[in-house]
Amino acid sequence: MLTKFGSVVALVISAILFAAQGRAQVLNSGASPIALNAVLPDSITLTLSAHAVNFTLVGGSANNPGSTGITATTSWVMKPSVGTLNVYAFFSSSAAALTDGAGHNIPSADFQISDNGGAFAALTNTVPFGGANAGLQVSSVPIRGYNKTGTNSDLMTFNINLAPLPNLPAGVYTGTLTIQAQAF
């Protein structure tokens, strides 16, 4: 009986000693958190396939197509609160979209864009960019849950309508058409 009691005591002491030795082998510091903050900002990029278009005009003709079409590729990453992305084409002045610099002008009302094969439309609207009555909304993309990140292509072809300008003198007319996108 005494022997059994002695064995039990010995086991208990061994267990205590073993536990004490185990604690002594692991030493933990306090936990230090790191706050992570990743921001994916709104972004819109617009690139053009080319930056120059030439026209060989025929006096009084309604059909004076540009030498080439240009594709505007718009890419975006949007917040959920953004609802629409619009692409605009515009001049700084409606009265002098193109000019010979000698007082003879081609107004924006006679400059036309066809977007993705649609009907030609003149730049006669007031848009967020450019001069009054000198713009055109080329396209509009609703932003939904499935396209918060997306791209859109606008293949633009151009025409100058000289039918309303029968007395335009011969000359070289230059101008700058600007393409810009806006999301809101």
Add this chain to the structure above:
Amino acid sequence: MKTGRISWAVMVGAALALSASFASAQAINSTAQTISLNAKLAETLTLNLSANTVSFTLSAGSATNAGSAGVTATTAWVLAPGRNNVNVYAYFASSTAALTDGTNNIPSSAFYIKDNTSAAAALTNTYAGFGGANAALQLANVPITATNRSANRTDAMTFNIDLSTGTLPQLPASTYAGTLTIQAQAL
């Protein structure tokens, strides 16, 4: 004290929410991309005739030998600033032999053109670059202004050969051929 803290927290939260809302309502723009446009309207001056042949049945010594048909010259132009006039001329290469049978001639002074409502006139003037000396007639002179840099005009011409003057009453019977040229010039 506790109620005050809660109110303050609510106000801060509301302000943050409003700020976020305003931020999301602001438009986001792409960079502006430009396209250079270059449109050339070249100067042009064209003249077309409604017909290219006129026949005459001549009567010896007669002042009136009308051409078989009138001819209309349509002149169209697109001109640059600095041009002041468009002239239309009719001319022969030679004043002495406007028409000829190879031996005998009808001079340009016996050939008359009536242009639109003008009186008939013989081809007896000289215009450098347009036919022989004393063998031409100016049909039209159009002043060019800002209102007609791109325009057109028509000259309806009728023709007559006057065989009543000089030696022409003795013109022998024959077939007389010649070439009348119509040309426009912008200055």
